[in-house]
């Protein structure tokens with residue numbers, strides 16, 4: 001059934017470490033190699049067809065088949081030459097689009113990946129404030145960069161990867177998400193040294209975990225009081241949660257800086273940093289915080305991003321995704337209540353996941369019906385995963401060893417692990433959702 005994939009993986013293992021170009025793609029015992037995408041579906045090299053909920057780990061808001069006008073604009077740009085290294089109109093237009101729709105953003109600097117965006121944002125925050133320390137959330141992911149690959153807590157911590165000098169961990173303080181006291185304590189102890197608090201406003205890379213009521217607001221107050229910047233890493237949530245105003249619009253909290261990536265490249269490599277002109281103009285060539293890139297503002301990427309976002313603005317993309325997402329999440333909730341009451345359905349808008357938590361609630365009355373929103377009034381509030389550690393304490397082995405394969409063999413492609421969320425795209429249909437719920441029913 002997967003012979004070609006196995007053969008390709010065998011070849012890949014000889015020429016690429018672990019056979020993959022990003023470790024999250026490694027599946028047990030080997031990943032499916034893709035032949036092509038079509039709408040919401042993937043067809044692997046052996047000809048098997050799947051409803052795809054990986055969606056390239058987030059970027060593909062419109063699915064695998066681009067609308068004609070989007071594809072046409074990309075091809076037309078490509079025929080004018082791939083790139084120039086001098087400014088183009090399309091990068092101004094995409095920056096204008098983002099600034100118009102995202103409340104906290106006046107200026108944008110484009111880069112080529114989410115990692116580059118968060119690296120530059122950390123440097124900018126440090127340069128702007130003249131301070132060295134940053135506070136991050138345990139289990140957050142800000143890309144493969146030295147300053148945020150740190151694990152531990154405010155008292156004891158170290159790099160979470162080999163090859164990173166421990167000096168980086170001195171200046172990066174991880175705290176648990178949704179824990180107001182923990183971050184208050186850090187500010188009390190070293191408030192004068194903190195350049196920024198950086199976080200995913202909704203944990204996307206460990207979860208999904210919704211912020212509890214008042215948490216983001218409290219971070220906004222604390223950073224302001226202490227002269228630190230609040231940085232929302234919206235590489236995943238940007239233009240996916242909260243529609244065109246992003247997660248910050250959905251939660252009603254304005255950060256000083258925002259990092260973007262994924263969706264804004266329309267399927268091409270991208271990242272961006274956005275914020276007020278006052279902060280952003282600390283970047284070179286105006287200010288003294290160095291930031292540069294040969295491929296930054298790449299015209300093909302900018303065209304793909306701009307046309308994708310325009311398409312979303314002019315069509316019912318976000319309404320459709322929210323409706324379909326609610327249908328899927330509430331369907332999952334019904335199945336879980338019947339078959340696996342200890343599991344938690346999480347997510348909102350076009351993101352979802354079933355976390356294999358271990359404790360069943362006494363009742364489902366008053367429970368969130370289409371994804372955990374961390375509501376205090378919910379009888380289950382104390383048991384819902386609140387942070388990265390809670391998610392990691394779930395039965396992740398069952399997901400990786402059994403459940404993922406059960407779903408794949410039924411034609412549903414999920415991420416190989418419990419930590420990455422699943423994404424819906426504009427190409428997913430009601431029929432896809434019905435088939436997906438059937439598969440969950442059998443596999444859970």
Ligand SMILES: *Cc1c(COP(=O)(O)O)cnc(C)c1O
Nearest residue numbers: 113114115141142143233235236
């Ligand atoms: C994906 C992601 C990144 C890293 O982006 P890359 O383009 O993979 O470098 C950073 N932060 C968040 C929140 C992400 O989801």
